[in-house]
Amino acid sequence: MAVYTHLASGDLDALIAAYDVGDLISAKGIAEGVSNSNWLVETSGADGAGARFILTMYEKRTDPRELPFFLGLLDHLAARGCAVPATIHDREGSAFRHLDGKALALIEYLPGISPDRPSPTQAHAVGEALARVHLAARDFEGTRANDLDVHACLVILERCGVAKLAEIDPELGEWLGEARELVGRWPDDLPQSIIHSDLFPDNVLMLGERVTGLIDFYFACEDMMAYDLAVTHAAWCFDRGGAVFSADIGRSLVGGYESVRPLEPAERRALPLLAQGACLRFTASRAQDWLDTPTDALVTRKDPMDFIRRWKYYRAHGERLFA
Numbered sequence: 001m002a003v004y005t006h007l008a009s010g011d012l013d014a015l016i017a018a019y020d021v022g023d024l025i026s027a028k029g030i031a032e033g034v035s036n037s038n039w040l041v042e043t044s045g046a047d048g049a050g051a052r053f054i055l056t057m058y059e060k061r062t063d064p065r066e067l068p069f070f071l072g073l074l075d076h077l078a079a080r081g082c083a084v085p086a087t088i089h090d091r092e093g094s095a096f097r098h099l100d101g102k103a104l105a106l107i108e109y110l111p112g113i114s115p116d117r118p119s120p121t122q123a124h125a126v127g128e129a130l131a132r133v134h135l136a137a138r139d140f141e142g143t144r145a146n147d148l149d150v151h152a153c154l155v156i157l158e159r160c161g162v163a164k165l166a167e168i169d170p171e172l173g174e175w176l177g178e179a180r181e182l183v184g185r186w187p188d189d190l191p192q193s194i195i196h197s198d199l200f201p202d203n204v205l206m207l208g209e210r211v212t213g214l215i216d217f218y219f220a221c222e223d224m225m226a227y228d229l230a231v232t233h234a235a236w237c238f239d240r241g242g243a244v245f246s247a248d249i250g251r252s253l254v255g256g257y258e259s260v261r262p263l264e265p266a267e268r269r270a271l272p273l274l275a276q277g278a279c280l281r282f283t284a285s286r287a288q289d290w291l292d293t294p295t296d297a298l299v300t301r302k303d304p305m306d307f308i309r310r311w312k313y314y315r316a317h318g319e320r321l322f323a
C-alpha cells in the first residue's frame with residue numbers, strides 16, 4: 001500500500017501539463033513504499049518518443065519545508081554522475097508543486113529492481129555507489145541535521161519507557177542501559193558529508209550487478225560518512241530477521257566502499273561502535289512505530305528485535321569483523 005491520496009484524472013492532466021514532458025498517457029499507483037504516495041507516470045515525452053517518471057506525493061512524514069534540501073541534493077548528485085534520479089523541474093523551474101495542500105515532485109524513472117538476497121558482487125557495487133555519494137555531496141550547499149542521531153534515538157526509547165518496550169519483547173526494555181552506554185561513547189570527530197542514512201536493499205535499484213539507482217533520500221542529513229557505511233552494513237549483511245550474518249557480503253560492501261574512498265584509521269576503529277549505533281537507530285524508530293501503529297493497520301509493522309539481534313552480533317564480534 002502506498003497510494004494514500006486519490007488523484008483525479010483532470011488534476012493529473014493539469015499537473016503533467018505544467019512540465020515539458022509531453023502529454024499524460026497513464027499513471028499507475030505503486031504498491032511498494034510506506035511513507036509517501038507514488039505513481040509510475042507515462043507520457044508521450046518532450047520529443048514524442050515516450051517517457052516514464054515517478055510522481056511522488058509527500059504525505060505526513062516528509063516536511064515540505066525540507067523538499068528544497070532533499071530534491072536539491074538529488075539534482076546535485078545526479079549532475080555529478082551518481083546513480084540517483086534527477087528531479088524534473090516544471091516550466092517555471094520549480095522542483096516541486098502543490099495540489100490540494102500537498103507537495104508533489106516528478107522524478108526521473110530509473111530501471112532496476114531491489115535485490116532480495118544480494119550477492120557479494122552486488123554488495124561491492126553498493127559500497128562503491130555509497131562512497132561516490134559521500135564524495136559528491138561534500139560540496140552540496142544545503143544542510144540538514146540528523147534528527148534521528150543516536151542522542152535522539154535514545155530519547156525515543158526513553159519516551160517509550162521500559163514497560164512498553166517490554167510489551168513488545170521482554171528483552172527490549174533491558175537494552176535501554178546498553179543504549180545509554182553506547183551514546184556516552186559516541187564519536188563526533190569523524191569526517192562528515194551528507195549521508196543517505198537509510199540505504200536498505202529496498203532503497204537500491206539494480207540491474208544484475210550494476211547499481212542503477214539509489215532512491216529515497218528522505219532521511220539524508222549531515223553526519224559521519226563511516227556511520228552511513230555502518231548503517232548500510234547493518235541493513236545488507238544479515239538475513240531479514242537479523243539472525244544470520246554474511247561475512248562475504250560485509251567484506252564486499254566495505255571493500256567496494258574503500259575502492260572509492262579508503263577509510264581513515266579512526267573511522268575503521270570506530271566501525272564496531274558505529275554499527276551498534278545504526279542498530280540503536282532502527283530499534284528506536286521501529287519500537288516507536290510499533291507502539292504507535294494499531295495492530296489492525298494496513299501497514300505492516302517492522303520488528304525492532306531484528307535490530308537487537310544485529311546489535312548483539314556487533315557487540316560480540318564487531319572488533320574482529322572490522323579489523
Ligand SMILES: Nc1ncnc2c1ncn2[C@@H]1O[C@H](COP(=O)(O)OP(=O)(O)OP(=O)(O)O)[C@@H](O)[C@H]1O
Nearest residue numbers: 030032033034035036038054085108109110215216
Ligand atoms: N526514481 C525511481 N525510479 C524507479 N522506481 C522508483 C523510483 N523511486 C521510487 N521507485 C519505486 O517506487 C517504490 C516506492 O518508493 P519509495 O521507497 O521511495 O517510497 P516511500 O514510501 O517514499 O519510501 P519508504 O517505503 O522507504 O518509506 C520503490 O520501491 C520503487 O519500486
Ligand SMILES: N[C@@H](CCO)C(=O)O
Nearest residue numbers: 198200282285286302
Ligand atoms: N529502513 C527503515 C525504515 C525507515 O526508517 C527500517 O527498516 O526500519
